[in-house]
Amino acid sequence: MNALMESQNVRIALDLNEFERFVTQRNPTKIAVIVDENTHEHCYPLLKPFLPTEHLLIEIQSGEQNKTLTTCSHIWQQMTDYAMDRKGMVINLGGGVIGDMGGFCATTYKRGIDFIQMPTTLLSQVDASVGGKLGIDFQQFKNHIGTFKIPNLVYIYIPFLQTLSARQLLSGYAEVIKHCLIADADKWQTLQQSNYHTLDWQDIVQHSVAVKAQVVDTDPYERGLRKILNFGHTIGHAIESYYLTDDQRALLHGEAIAIGMMCEAYLAQQKGFIGESDLNRITQYIDKLYPTLTIKDEEVAAIAQLTRQDKKNEGGKIQCTLLEQVGKANFNQPITLNEVSQALQWYQGL
Incomplete structure (x- = not known):
């Protein structure tokens, strides 16, 4: 053990x-x-x-x-x-x-x-x-x-x-992707080269639990490092919350986080943390697995506003976890409502 x-x-x-x-x-x-x-x-x-x-x-x-x-x-x-x-x-x-x-x-x-x-x-x-x-x-x-x-x-x-249904299983897989992107570039490479439908789930679960356990053991109360586990969740939670009561468009948690990871990877690229090639690989891999959400223009500002209630925020600033590189993330990265809106509009254009 x-x-x-x-x-x-x-x-x-x-x-x-x-x-x-x-x-x-x-x-x-x-x-x-x-x-x-x-x-x-x-x-x-x-x-x-x-x-x-x-x-x-x-x-x-x-x-x-x-x-x-x-x-x-x-x-x-x-x-x-x-x-x-x-x-x-x-x-x-x-x-x-x-x-x-x-x-x-x-x-x-x-x-x-x-x-x-x-x-x-x-x-x-x-x-x-x-x-x-x-x-x-x-x-x-x-x-x-x-x-x-x-x-x-x-x-x-x-x-x-x-x-589980296929949809529920895929929803959970978003967190697997997250763990690789924030902490294990080699495993991320392995995922990209693997067939999702033939994955060894015991191996997948053991890897993800080990990644999370290491982070949580270092920072049990989310004062610092544990915040890296929120990659994709600042924008993802806002998307999930916005559509939660819409029976026709409600998303599973992982489906929303998948979109959040793409949007937050875009912000990391815009800030010069990761290259365009990394952003493209992340986007292409996630986009081929998960259904595309159509976000109406008039919904963008309302979704962005929900990020103001994110638990990582401090002093009225939206604090986000962004990739420093594939396999490593930085927490407490300030982003603006305008940047959130830009990321959502970028996602709409994929």
């Missing part, structure tokens, strides 16, 4: 035996398993034989639009009705929404109880479940309310990926 993964309590496995041993040794008084309608149907049946017979199943509705205080109240109420005490345990069986929100509920219930992240999507396996970021959205702002807390265990069961 990689020491950095150990520090983040991460296990990557092809079976559920170690998970069962961990829960047995922890011996919680009561267990609540949080699922959505998808993980209830596809993942819970795989996990159930490894759980104590008596446990509470809390089902919430899937989707980023449900990552709210209202849903938290539903979860807390069920935990309260079940009379869970401080020796209880929450198991979050789902993607980033369940991991973020379920962990937040666990760390705030009776001032904090044990919780396990069991990420079921590629996105949550390679990114969201590792590093202890927990939270919910507030109004139109992503992850506006939250905490930092390393889970008691992050159990990454690779076969859960077989339950």
Whole structure:
């Protein structure tokens, strides 16, 4: 086990035996398993034989639009009705929404109880479940309310990926691309030369978790270096937030981050950090994998305005993570609303 993964309590496995041993040794008084309608149907049946017979199943509705205080109240109420005490345990069986929100509920219930992240999507396996970021959205702002807390265990069961749709799998892959662009130029080269449809997902997950664990171990509370993990997210989060309530045009997280990475790579090129050839390779690789979003002219300014609420901002300045070169990123790079708008207009012209 990689020491950095150990520090983040991460296990990557092809079976559920170690998970069962961990829960047995922890011996919680009561267990609540949080699922959505998808993980209830596809993942819970795989996990159930490894759980104590008596446990509470809390089902919430899937989707980023449900990552709210209202849903938290539903979860807390069920935990309260079940009379869970401080020796209880929450198991979050789902993607980033369940991991973020379920962990937040666990760390705030009776001032904090044990919780396990069991990420079921590629996105949550390679990114969201590792590093202890927990939270919910507030109004139109992503992850506006939250905490930092390393889970008691992050159990990454690779076969859960077989339950995903092609769109969900591709969404998670955006974070894989991100990890390579900010920290591993050689792996980025390998990805470009590989066939996406024949990738070794266990290798992909192990690499991404190792990259993130190394960064998070150095800067657990995002005071500095950890901000490089937000490459693509300043503009990407703004795009995701803007279309969140539009049923016809809503994007998955990774789809929005893919666009954000292209736009922020463009800004890096405009500022002289990376060359045009690097920008072209990044753009061409991402553009061939992900659907193109049509951004209307009148939407550009509104999307740009949403970047003013980004959590990395300081002193009223929009702070972005930009590539210094492929495989290395710089955080706290100031950008303007006008530059955000220019990047979005550049993307429109691709």
